[in-house]
Amino acid sequence: MSKRRAYPQPQYASTPQAPVAPLQPGVPAYGVPPVIPGVQSPPVQQPGVNANYYQPDQLASQFQGMNVGDAQAPAAQAPAVNGQYQYGNYQQPGANQPYQPQTGGYNAPGAAYGAPATGFSAGTAYGASTSTPSLPLNELYSTDLIRELPPSISDLSLPPPPIIIPPNATVVPDSDSANASPDFLRCTLNVVPTTNSLLKKSKLPLALVVRPYTALHDSEEDVAVSVDTVISRCRRCRAYINPFITLADQGRRWRCNLCNLLNDIPMGFTFDELTNTSKNFYDRPELNYAVTEFVAPKEYLARSPPPCVYCFLIDVSADAVNSGLTATVTRTILESLDRIPNTNKTSRVAFIGVDSSLHYFKFAEGTDGVEMLIVSDIDDPFLPYPDSLLVNLEENRPAIEKLLLDFPGYFEGTANTGLALGPALKSGHKMISSIGGKVIAFAASLPNIGEGKLSVRDEEQSGKPKESQTLLSVADKFYKAFAVECNSAQVTVDLFLTSSKYQDVATLSNLPRYTAGQTHFYRAWSAATAEDVTKFSKEVSEHLSMEIALEAVLRVRSSSGVRGSAFFGNFFNRSSDLCSFPTYPRDQSYVIEVSIEETITKPLVFFQAAVLHSTHFGERRIRVINLALPTSSKLDDVYASADQLAIVNYFTQKAVEKAFSHSLQDARDLLIKSLVDIVSVYKKELVAGNISGSSPLQVSTNLRMLPLLLFSLTKHIGLRAEKVPADYRAIALNNLATLPVHHLIKYIYPSVYSLHDMPDGCGLPEQVTQINEETGEEETVSSTNILLPEAINDSKTSWENYGLYLIDNTTELFLWVSGDVVPGLVHDLFGTENLYTIPFGKTQLPEFSFEESEFNYRVRQIIGKLREQKDQITWKNLYVVVGGSSHEPMEITTQRDLMALRMWATSCLVEDKTGSDQAYREFLNTLKGKVSQ
Template sequence: MATPEQQLPPGWTAEWQQAHERYLFIETATGHTQWEPPAGPAPPPSESTPAAAAAPAHHGKRRQYAAGQTQAYYGAEETSMLQPMSQPPPQPGMEPQLFTPGLAAPNQFAMQQQASGQPPYFDPSHGQQQPDYLNGPQQPVYPNPNALADQFGQMGLGGQKPFSLQTANLLTSPPDPRELSLPPPEIRLPPNATVTPSQFANADSSYQRSTLNAFPNTSSLLSKSKIPLALVITPYRTVSENEQPVPLVTDTVIARCRRCRTYINPFVQFIDGGNRWRCCMCNLSNEVPQMFDWDQTRNQPGDRWSRPELSHGVVEFVAPTEYMVRPPQPAVYVFLIDVSHTAVQSGMVATATRTILENLDRIPDEDERTKIAVICFDVSLYFFSLPPGQTDPTMLVVSDVEDVFLPKPTDLLLNLAEARKDGGLENLLTRINDMFKDNSIIGSAMGPALQAGFKLMVPIGGKIIALSSSLPSIGVGALKNREDPKILGTAKESGLLQAASPFYKTFAIECSRAQVSVDMFLFSSAYQDVASLSCLPHYTSGQTYYYPAFNAARAEDALKFAHEFGEVLAMPIMLEAIMRVRASRGLRMSSFHGNFFVRSTDLLAMPTVATNQGYAIEVQIEETINAPFVVLQTAILHTTCYGERRIRVVTTAYPVTSSLSEVFASADQVALAVLLANKAVERSLSHKLEDARDAVFNKLVEILQTYKSSMTAAGAGASAQLAVGENLKMLPVLILGLLKNVGIRQSAQIPPDIRAYSQALLTSLPAQLLIPYIYPTFYSLHNMPPESGTVGPDGTLVMPPPLPLTSERLERHGLFLIEDGQTIFLWVGRDAVPQLVMDVFNLPSYDVLRGGKTTLPLLENSFSQRVNAIIQKTREMRRGVFYPHLYVVKEDGEPPLRLWALSALVQDRADVLPSYQQFVSSLKEKVNGNGGY
């Protein structure tokens, strides 16, 4: 075997190699990706040396944890162990130090307080001794982070390191929520896979991740593993201030393969002295475009190797005119507002119109081309005409809803900037609630209103935002109340989750063809048939938002809706989009999950692409893969809301393996959970809810059976253990959380609207939001470390350490927070001391505390400020528009609220649903062939 020195590509100096190795160690030990190369530019490939041969070994990007975050997760003492060069690299084969149940470390903060002579809880703002908040459950000793990082670093894919598969016993390894924050198994590509030594060559997992980070070379190997192969994609996620934006290529020079149409990317090869490039998908040789090496900004020769498309896995191109069928469309918003008696009385109309009014400046309109229209409806349709220069709108009523027509050819769809010049639009939005405040009409012509909005915008396309407070009852798309408590929990229940009228799917397909998407905001306190109405967003790439029993008189309801609606209005949208995923030879996209319409075999039509929507695409291996790695590339052609045609390209390369152990070691448990959630919802609609639950459970059993028979000494015989790879250790509890999720849970008590909305979330949320939705976050607040709830050294808020989701951690004197991204519960123990209740709620004792939906006061003591900061951070830390309600739950309070909060603790037994220990025991029985769940 050649030494590392002998393997160095030409021009790759020993100094560069040392720096690269140092970068690899830092990355493996800490998850950091900061590589400081030696001074001087990277050695460019010579004409005689292909660029790919001159590139160093590329290693997948690992998620970076800032110092404050690391300290929040592991504590100050362990954080010091994570300094990059403070200890030798971890040795291959080193076993993780898993904690033993029953052994625990004392609370560090309590020890510090005791050592200093202070009482266990001391708030300097009071200047006196406080009651004990801290005598809480002892914290577990979590795995050594270095050992966990080493576990992922030992994947010897591509021949990079000796391979060592780590096995865990689920019976003795309780779930550790922090493992869900670890990066996915590292993508270890073979040497010379990339043309530039960029750490960003592979797309970050937040944009695109696979259920397997090493692809099997044959379909039989994939079948043997029982692990489904799929991509989980969030192509347009929001980018925070401390993140790098997606690089933009503005010179309209776009290099694509002539045969398979793949976009040039970091995994191609340059040949023929750099004049041609070989496609990484189909191996066709293509000419390099003439202007590829020219800097158009400076009008001089450019540096090819600095082009973003050769160094970044996520890049966006400004498209030339040949990518346009028509001139870029403006952004168009048509608001359909229910003004029936129910809608007006609930305060929805007033809140909606005020929110639109307050957010007019945030609606994307930099080029002043954005158009807007407002149509109100009850059993009739109400259009508003505002000719240029007028400030008083004219209302036009159409009462014939059987044959919808536009009452006027012009002045109904308004230019946003022009309509605001003289205050006409503001005047209209201010007056709508007063116009209908005494409306006593009950009924909803939503279907005709949708048709009217469609007619208004069909020549252009855009977004319909429909706000409805009652079941559609008049005209096309009218629905009947089909909620029947007798069939809940039976085999017939899945019928309630399917659309009751064919209108909604056929209309959605019409919308998709015309580049119109629909967002639904639903507010009814009675049955509204969310299952039927959510068809529209599902097939038009929109989103459903549901506010059951909305009442704007409750400040919390009005705030939640106004916040989410305002964020939707301010969100930059991608218009008239199509998406396609290309892959290396031998791979084919086989099925698609998410909010879109499949226009042809693999072309996904998206009239608009909202930010932070997730999609799952299953991949099939059609023939033996002989290449050392495969490449998958997602491309989305779209028009920005500012009138620019663009293409976003997301590229990821994965090594190919013939080893079953490498397949298991590369499995991504988060991506698997996202895929199985999508497949479970799909199966519940095509079959029965019970079939969906069985299919998910059986898939987990198959994976564990294969692991046991192929990766452990027990083989096909019975085993006292339940073995799984360390990287899949959280998959069983994620599956248990999915089985207990409202969307597919076994229960005869879940209203069909609530279940249908949950299913809409399960099929549209990105991984960052979906994982807490099926496995919530659980914090202990009364004894959290002193730095929790304060700003850390990196400028971000330090969150408390998460706890396993079991009521064993609840204490009678404690204060706990449970949240799933949609709802926040603040659990107050019945023996909570008066001082804690005073510090948090400004009330004298637990007895006078009221449970239910609330807004927490911000008081002048540090504990209140820390708790408020944690709640605020919880609402902000995940991508998306959702603003979770806060519920105070008393331990001996209202039973429905208590049961709702406790249902989030998915490791507990609930009704007919097993606890985690029971679930794992049934898995063991099933894996050993003795029955099961």
């Protein structure tokens, strides 16, 4: 019998409430421009149009009768394509024109690479002349932060302000793929100040957010590859040829867009010696695409590309065996053997069991025999039979499978409580250091014996001024020193920690931090909980399947007068601008602070990130990412093009650094002071006439989420003032420092979805319109994408006491069932009408078919969609939270657990007042007072 039912509107869905400031026809959807006495109001946009930016249909009338060099001309922008803003441009008269492809081909008379276009001055790069007319940039709009409450969180899903560059800035005319997508490379400012004094005056940071890999697997990325091993680089700055170079000497040479040096174009660019055929110069991927991967010639090889190597350190102490960690790890590795990157059948593996001794496993070549060798001398551990411990995965598959099946039985019933993690790490390093690779350690307790031994620290210091020095500092210098040693030997350390007791995550996380690895922490993990096993197994399996770049280095080059000055993320800074990654992970991003060392005289600044690496299938490659940004000497241009999400990423890194080096209070003060400075500059320099204490609290519309995000960051578990378990604090700081931008924003400001009143299509495949190839007619079909509800504000003030809400904070999902929920809703979702028979806490929803319960099916589809991540290994556990009501027939212990769960879930509602922390409205009033001082 179908469980579908219709719910009465008054009972099941909240009555729509009028917004605080209703939008009127013709008012911009992206922010209401305030009326400021004495200041001309910006042009009114149509509803639903982003008021930050000019739209194409406005441009015709705007440009009529206007000189294109006029500084007052509006910023041109092309329409969105596939949901992404295209960088709008217009043609400047008299500007240098790029080369046009020639019809004569390679052997055309008189030109090796095609003759220049008529009227082009060969050899003159774009921007070489300072008399080039300035390009109109993004318009500046203001937002009154207090008036526009609640904040418009839909802004969090908007792309950055458009990057406006002239169409003749690229060697291939009108290229719409020459500038990097913000997924790969984004800047905090999409207009670069021309002087360092202007940058300092703005109080805005200039930094790059770099993420060369945007998916765990190559098959899910769309990156152009140049396979002919012909690579052209600038002789002076070593930049790679890219879409923003200019041609000279009748196409025989190219001028570097970073340092302006002329370089020869290799013959192989237009002629394939293998096939003896000509190639079109303008078809080369490096001249058309912002992100290109080169297959490198042998000159880039210091040695043959190494195989993928995995050395597993598995805790076999009593804590690990009793919690089920040992058995779960070995079973997960066994089930994931086919997912380990092994295209060339060269991947190698090794296994070490760790308690108070080291247990090695020797493989007999050509058989399925495995012998366990125990070394109890942990002060000076050695490798017995070093040639038989690290073995080829493919050639020894039967023996490896047998070992993983039998592994838990070797240690069943053990009473050994020691964990010699430090000696085990040194042994793993010794085993693979000649090749490089990954050491993946699984631990269920605190390392308590041998080198690197740790002890329990005083948790009473949590929330106190000296917490950073007593709980977040490195307890043993071994971990930093050993991490640097690993990095130099091309060895990455990854940690999976599962202790229910103190494990000193703050100290242990230094191993991945300096070796480009990652720390994964599972609170009170137990194999007796099915959800714990599911999460752990899925994440370990995804981690093993992740395609990694071996022996990688990252260098970011930039135009003359601009350089990287500080670097943030999990890697080792080998020199002033070279970041070293033994294995380059695909689930992290990095921030590079940029300084302006001399006045910029050209209208464009260029950045180029390059990752030199070896692939898991044995090729040496270079992934190159290019970004061009306009420059301006005007403060309003800089503010109008600031990227608020990238700025939050930068300040997050600075706050984490401050938390470790000074104190948590200093980290919070840094965030608030930075925000006060930005809003103060905007008030004094960009909002004419509003300098009195009674003036509105204003900021540019494209930055209006910045106060909310920085405020939310001060309340995050990693930085909040209240007492927090040390390991929880340390792993939160680790996540803040490594998460890519879109995950970081959700980690700081969780997404909340109202499920009881969601539209009918939510939780079902999205309907799209396409053309039938046979009939040529439009038809509506279901896509593979599940439609999600619109996110609502992180505040309980808009919640209904009969509602159902889903909270996604990047690491967990909370399903909040209000205490006065409709019984029919409970029945459809859980199969029971008794609210207090619902299993709360970490659980899974019962599975009903679409015919049995459409609502249950749709909610599970939404949860499944939120768990899908092509760029992260995280599997989000679901916690069911039953809200309070007047009747709670529960035991005292159960009530205590439920109260703790409620507090954890409601801590995600960062706009509300929690404990001693302010609500967002109160914070804005405080901010206004600070700005008015």
